[in-house]
Amino acid sequence: DAKTTQPPSMDCAEGRAANLPCNHSTISGNEYVYWYRQIHSQGPQYIIHGLKNNETNEMASLIITEDRKSSTLILPHATLRDTAVYYCIAGLRTPLVFGKGTRLSVIA
Amino acid sequence: DTGVSQDPRHKITKRGQNVTFRCDPISEHNRLYWYRQTLGQGPEFLTYFQNEAQLEKSRLLSDRFSAERPKGSFSTLEIQRTEQGDSAMYLCASSLGSSNEQFFGPGTRLTVL
Numbered sequence: 630d631a632k633t634t635q636p637p638s639m640d641c642a643e644g645r646a647a648n649l650p651c652n653h654s655t656i657s658g659n660e661y662v663y664w665y666r667q668i669h670s671q672g673p674q675y676i677i678h679g680l681k682n683n684e685t686n687e688m689a690s691l692i693i694t695e696d697r698k699s700s701t702l703i704l705p706h707a708t709l710r711d712t713a714v715y716y717c718i719a720g721l722r723t724p725l726v727f728g729k730g731t732r733l734s735v736i737a
Numbered sequence: 738d739t740g741v742s743q744d745p746r747h748k749i750t751k752r753g754q755n756v757t758f759r760c761d762p763i764s765e766h767n768r769l770y771w772y773r774q775t776l777g778q779g780p781e782f783l784t785y786f787q788n789e790a791q792l793e794k795s796r797l798l799s800d801r802f803s804a805e806r807p808k809g810s811f812s813t814l815e816i817q818r819t820e821q822g823d824s825a826m827y828l829c830a831s832s833l834g835s836s837n838e839q840f841f842g843p844g845t846r847l848t849v850l
Contacts (some may be wrong), residue, residue, distance in 0.1 A: 661837065663837055671844075672739070672741075672828050672830070672841030672842050672843055673780060673828075673830075673839075673841050673844060674739070674838070674841065675838045675839065678837065678838070714779075716779055718837075720837070721834055722755050723770075723785065723793075723832075723837065724770055724772075724782040724785055724793070725769070725780075725782070725837060725839060726782070727779030727780045728780070729777070729778060729779055730779055733797055
């Protein structure tokens, strides 16, 4: 699995877009990018994944650069309930390999 | 609620005691995973099953740890002769096939005194 690098923490104002970056410069051609989040005292929750194209679902958008060396998770209108640790994972095989993630604090 | 349940949610034990945790995955999911998470770290993989077969074990899974999934449904994780270093959150997850969309349970928090 490719190594990922994320900032340890970020703040975002409530109602604004939260843009969480992830660097995965060693990703191979068939490895996906996955995003999970973990709200305090809960298990991780799947958000979204992608291979090459940008993806969007009801929770977030995933923007992957053309060279696939980095990606950005976008929460379009962050709420206080989005405060969590966000994990970016680049890989193909089971199981998931989590790093330390980015702690996102949404501020009222 | 993801549909994955774990029991108990909290366990406090004394060093040297044995403990057993249970995980009930989403019923149609054939893969079941165990992870361990310590404070400030992301979850670390321990082992996983496809149906009743244990397909992979991490080096983190010492001889004191054993996991079973006897009928391909629920799973148990047993830790023998617990040590203070075993204190952690133990997470269970399930998935359908090899999909990396894993659904996690709420975890069992173990405290070893």
